[in-house]
Amino acid sequence: MTAGAIQPAVRATLEDVARAAGVSLATVDRVVNRREGVRAKTIARVEAAVAKLGYRADVAAARLARGQTFRFAFVLPTGSNSFMTNLTEQVQRTADWLTGQRGFIDLLHVDVFDPDVLAGALEDLSPAYHGVAVVALDHPRVRDAIDQLAARGVAVVTLVSDAPSSRRLHYVGIDNPAAGRTAATLTGRFLAGGEGKVAVIAGSLSLRDHTERQFGFHQILSSEYPNLTALPVIEGRDDSERTRELTAALLKRHADLRGIYCCGAGNRGIAEALEASGRARDVVWITHELTQHTRRFLVRGTLDAIINQDPGHEARSAARVLLAHCMEEPISPDQERIRIDIFLRDNLP
Template sequence: MRSTLADIAREAGVSSATVDRVLNNRSGVKARTRDIVIETARRLGYFGALKEGGGCVQLDFVLPAGTNTFIANLQQQIEMQASGRDDLDVRVHSVEGFNPYTLATKLNELHGRTMGAGVIALDHPAVREAMRSLAALGVPIITLVSDILHVPRLGYIGIDNRAAGRLAGYLLGRLLGPGGRRKIALFAGSLSYRGHEEREMGFRHVVSEEFPHLEVVELREIRDDRARALTETRSLLQRHPDLAGIYNIGAGNSGIGEALMESGGARNVIFVGHELTENSKQLLLNGTLDAVIDQNPRVEAREALSMLARSVRGEPLEYHPPRLQVIFRENIPEN
């Protein structure tokens, strides 16, 4: 059985209330006392009750809420795959997508309540500190979809986002073809996601290297929100009626597509986006969206569950990363 708070308090020479404050990351405890409590809890096996094998592994995933269909598909895959395994008890928490303090608070709430955690992490000091604090308790953490550096994470599950951005730039440049100065625009969910920042960097690099006649006239953050994407695209087309191309770094393809169709520019603007969902599939079929760079949520869910469960049990880690895939109207997969 896992040690209790009273066991830890007795061994550490402090009160149960102090142990509770430390394990739940509350203030009012000296740094030295905090270190003693954490080390005692680790020594007594409080954080690793399942590492000797057997039992049910409690895992928690913290994902952004909102209208991002890919995130919804990822959550569905995590829950569906976990439900088919008797050795896993998985909870998925949805938090405000672009609020680092809400995300950090949720991670702190997992202290003493989880054996492994997966998170789509905003690159923010509050989030990094919350991840460090959780990892200090012996909890393995993985990042999903968007990575974050300088934290003690177990690993990153997702595509190479810089390579994805370069691929998008190459596609857009080739589809637009040679010619005079051409205007293009970028949309991002939020550059506080390192993955979105890396995609932008990769995109800009390949455009400047190979397609110098393309001019990025605007970059708009749309918070992965369909309604905001619709409004921003309408304004963009009014400001730049000669716009030649759009690269959407994150979610919101359906809003951008609706604005392009209602303006009559669906066939005149080359549009490249991410993630094959039911919405983006329809945009590919009607010619509004020209190409989709896809990552497979089924694979990411599988790898996330496997990596965390293996880490908790002390088993060798295995990782089979998802591959980038470009999807056009002519090669839409059946499933």
């Protein structure tokens, strides 16, 4: 328990290992870097010394000596919804950090909603990139472009939105069906046994993440909360004005509308319609992504809960995964798993 004698804060170096194993520095180097031409017996001796001294390569020195640098491209959507603006900002902060780690990020903005444009951008990418992070689209052309990059030896991670059957290295984002299920459970429980209708508003049903969310939502709603009836999914195209009109119509048509789940953007429209109707307090509204707007609606009580994915975590995780892959280092999956955050008024960060 007590402090007692603490070990000196000095790490074993390659030289120490060489001395302990009774071999030369070059041999240790051959062993730790897995080069050819060392007898099995010697390898064992060196590895024993490594284990005994607890040798760990000094990453700073190693990187310096290697002099490698890595270039990554981050391909994000053009357009300006708050979440993507936020993500862009976080990617920039991550780029700053990476600069200190001998990594470089180029930020490209393309219209990711158009498969051809997105695929084209990926195909045009300079072969100088060691890795690419892309907000993907689950579409044959995009998958193909990703596979081509992978075939060229470029590490690809999908960000926020996945292309599951492609040869991407990793997906950095939340489990969207689970997010939908979470929204359904919150809706169902907040309405605790009451009856009525629940509306689901998506940006577009051609976006995989939106469909996955609404799938998860319906799954739980129908199995666990039979007293609630889901209305047919409405497509708001992530546009506030259009979403406002649709929501207003919905409220007018269904006097027994008890809940709204929005699995895309366009939240400002929903808030306006809800507040104008005077039913903001009676309708349970749950949406995705913490932004300056959704935060305000939540604090005000119009919005009941936010399902969130943290763009900062996502940007950093994508960079870490790419970097680790390039340096042939392992990644720890549960540190890279993106959480589905739930925010109520009380636990807003």
